[in-house]
Amino acid sequence: MKRRTEVVSKRLADMREGRQGFYVYRYLGTQGFLPNYAFPRQATTATFYEIDNDISREQGLALREYAPGNSIYYRGNRYEVIMARARTELGTPAFEDLLVCPACASAYLGNDAKLPACLSCGTALTGTHVNRRALRMPDMLAKRRTSITADEEERTRLGYAISYHYQPGHALQRYHLLTGAHGSDQPPHSIELTYEHNGRVIQVNEGTVQAQRTDQEEGFTLCRRCSRWLLSDDAVQKHLDPQSSSGCRHSAVEDDILRRVMLFSDAQVDVVTLDLVLPTEGLRRARRRCSTPRWPRPCCTRPRSPSISTRASSTAS
Ligand SMILES: [Zn+2]
């Protein structure tokens, strides 16, 4: 506790004096108010409970690396992401509405989630479920851990369910490619390639894969009184128990427990998409491979009978 007090005192002094990450230009740069060529835009910062250091990642990467419960390895130690440092409004994290088109997976945030029909494919969206607890990837606090339980190990091994949503803009460059062996009597394969500079890609962390596989609630659970992430039903029960050593230090009650929280990033990146028909025998393998995307490698497939659409994107340089 003494060490934590020292860390907080030092941080308050840095804020007052504008030192370290609170140097005015650097801070405004990380928040996207100033052009920022040397550092990624909209960075997410992880701070540590025990030491006065912080590390930053571009939001899309942080969505996975700094996700609730994930491990961060720093200077030879393992730290677990335990708390959000989210912007709040009236004592509650500043959530946004998130709606995903069931037909084409286009994602809409905020007021756009009220659209009556999808802008990409025209599907009617009235009646489609709107998630009211989408949270822009917040800064996080991580605490040192020396041991790991079997449950945590399994959660870490399986990782997080991240979905990718690309909404094509109006400045698409389209290319039509024909491929095939020279002299072959087989008809050529047709590939449509599009390129967009600064396309909009929304990524959503929908919770742990472990929760999905065990039919638990999607998303994450957050205590709004103390901003602690609660990663299991057991953790929620202990958090609400004033007798427990894991009880909420702000005496949270059931209404303070916010469930089905989803984290998102909203970025402008250069995007390349490929739409192609895959050979039938390769379809199963391709679907399996593409269903576990890794940013910024090929990120999204939307099976489309009888063809399959493969979309790839890369971050802007
Ligand atoms: Zn759509």
Ligand SMILES: [Zn+2]
């Ligand atoms: Zn709490």
